[in-house]
């Protein structure tokens with residue numbers, strides 16, 4: 657039976673590094689809001705933030721069942737596939753990444769790393785990629801086709817909830833609300849399931865029209881209502897991977913006040929949205945908020 661602590665140590669995961677820091681920003685002056693950030697981006701330089709949280713128990717399950725080939729899907733800049741390729745490289749496992757769209761003539765940094773770490777890259781049409789999203793189980797069609805262990809897009813599966821729950825268990829500071837960026841909503845679901853009933857988790861969708869997100873979270877949580885969580889859809893800045901000058905300058909200002917790197921796809925949007933809600937008095941005075949930095953900084957290249 658593989659030992660998860662040994663695997664973490666082999667990969668160099670350091671949960672002690674994922675500290676909580678206070679945030680400085682002009683919007684917070686006189687706001688009466690206490691804002692901190694949990695630096696999950698510091699868990700590991702490559703398998704950072706929610707990437708490890710989501711993959712941890714899925715990987716343990718795969719290894720327990722004796723699998724040596726992990727297969728998953730993602731875009732050409734996917735943080736998830738990037739982390740998976742590195743895990744395969746470090747643990748001597750075969751990995752295959754099914755990549756959305758045509759093979760570029762020149763590899764971007766993410767694809768180049770994935771190749772360097774031995775991931776077998778297969779480029780598939782957007783239609784075929786969309787179709788793959790329906791496969792959730794580890795033994796689903798792509799597992800059979802490529803002869804390995806299938807992990808759904810973004811690591812979105814039930815085992816991921818146990819890993820993301822550990823983010824909450826590491827938080828020793830009192831809080832009223834946790835916030836984080838959402839793609840599939842898996843990280844939010846694991847957190848919603850773990851926080852006490854008196855606390856809330858607020859997600860910020862990185863995608864435009866992410867209506868599927870709420871359904872996905874409800875499905876993962878096996879619940880109809882939304883007792884302690886919600887998702888804000890107002891700060892996607894035009895859609896996934898889209899950006900604006902306003903977002904870029906927000907990130908620059910944020911980084912000039914805090915020694916905390918941000919990327920534009922997820923964490924920059926979440927913090928912009930959160931500070932905008934604070935500016936517009938959407939939280940009660942003395943509200944204690946902890947934002948979770950979900951990593952993904954490799955995308956900045």
Ligand SMILES: Cc1ncc(COP(=O)(O)O)c(C=O)c1O
Pocket residue numbers: 705706735736810837838839840841842843844922923950951952953
């Ligand atoms: C850096 C980063 N933050 C947030 C998310 C969104 O996480 P989830 O898909 O669990 O909502 C992702 C995607 O997995 C990500 O790469």
